[in-house]
């Protein structure tokens with residue numbers, strides 16, 4: 001069992017090369033790119049800039065490992081055993097990994113050490129347990145036949161992950177793929193490649209055979225090269241819906257299996273009969289967790305008219321007290337945004353909110369003049385049609401909107417192209433279930449927010465995605481069903 005320590009300093013970066021076929025490599029071109037520290041905009045390390053040739057090598061390795069290697073053929077229980085070992089090694093190195101995550105991403109160390117990393121470990125253990133429980137069934141078909149189904153790995157998975165929860169996203173992608181017997185080429189976000197590379201080392205140490213897991217670091221063409229590659233059977237992508245649309249078009253050429261975990265504009269609904277302090281605290285976490293860089297952030301907060309003013313007062317003062325600063329200080333609640341592009345996007349939405357007539361009751365400015373820090377921001381008097389109420393901002397910006405009754409709030413909550421998550425706060429169990437039934441979203445939280453579990457599937461309705469991650473459902477997208485029919489006559 002790991003001790004409950006928390007690193008308060010950046011760690012030594014141990015691995016910066018790409019991982020292909022069990023080897024740690026530079027890119028074929030020798031080109032590199034810098035990963036920047038979001039607290040001060042200075043380089044942390046250089047990593048290889050993968051081009052098409054590197055992707056080819058990685059896919060060939062994954063293909064070979066799938067076609068002729070041990071992993072898909074191994075006794076399922078032994079696959080699970082190696083995955084348990086990965087979880088154990090993550091636990092043994094938890095402080096280093098959490099610190100690496102904080103260094104590269106900027107998230108507060110308290111979150112990476114006590115939120116992200118324990119979740120990563122849970123996800124590997126949860127799917128390790130599935131490895132020997134994946135099976136088909138027998139089917140009573142007509143005639144003198146014995147018919148059964150088998151579940152087989154889909155093959156080589158191309159996995160493109162974002163920068164907001166770098167290690168969680170690796171775990172969400174690798175763990176079900178490994179349990180199913182697939183092999184993988186992973187493309188971490190260019191902003192946060194370091195923790196995935198270190199985890200690759202630990203997976204190697206745990207006994208993952210060469211070629212089963214490969215990591216290509218790059219940007220600009222790496223993701224597209226994976227999508228275009230005929231040797232890749234499936235793409236799993238987490239990120240922006242516009243990129244998913246391009247991936248879908250390009251993947252049509254090779255008819256790849258696709259799963260997407262995309263954005264949101266999640267409605268968080270507070271009724272006047274709710275426990276107000278709990279609702280304020282939950283809504284605060286719901287929007288500001290991870291600097292607001294969550295696909296399921298509760299960024300459209302609907303508050304019943306009767307409770308609106310009192311709620312706003314509490315929310316504004318809670319927000320103003322939020323501690324923004326050095327992510328290695330264990331008491332910091334909010335670090336910097338990930339990069340200049342996200343910083344600029346968020347600031348432009350704050351400007352739009354102000355110019356469209358919403359009232360900024362907390363925050364609204366940059367913090368300092370170095371690093372991508374933004375004040376946690378709350379807007380009131382927001383209309384449904386303002387850009388801050390319709391678009392995914394992916395930052396610490398909350399829009400608080402008034403509502404009168406259940407039917408009206410359900411209709412307004414559903415008036416979005418997204419459908420990833422929602423929440424409701426009420427003491428009335430009937431109201432809670434009515435909202436859970438009527439809101440079109442993949443996850444609904446009742447009197448809580450951001451409760452994730454390795455066993456609970458996560459994914460979106462509408463333009464928030466396709467397929468599910470976590471839970472038993474996550475395995476489906478890494479498996480093919482095979483029907484076998486035997487003539488018994």
Ligand SMILES: NC(=O)C1=CN([C@@H]2O[C@H](COP(=O)(O)OP(=O)(O)OC[C@H]3O[C@@H](n4cnc5c(N)ncnc54)[C@H](OP(=O)(O)O)[C@@H]3O)[C@@H](O)[C@H]2O)C=CC1
Pocket residue numbers: 160161162163164187188189190218219220221222223224225227238239240241243246247261262263294295342345392393394
């Ligand atoms: N759902 C979520 O959790 C997340 C949502 N977002 C949302 O997306 C917005 C933009 O984020 P950002 O990270 O810039 O962008 P994207 O969501 O577009 O993700 C960028 C990733 O996609 C890859 N990519 C880009 N084009 C293609 C392509 N044609 N085929 C395959 N892969 C491709 C990139 O690799 P390469 O450059 O090599 O092609 C990179 O790894 C955010 O502001 C936020 O709203 C962002 C992160 C997470």
Ligand SMILES: CCCCCC/C=C/C(=O)O
Pocket residue numbers: 115116119164165168238261293294295296452
């Ligand atoms: C503390 C772990 C939180 C995991 C958050 C998962 C969010 C996913 C996303 O934003 O894509």
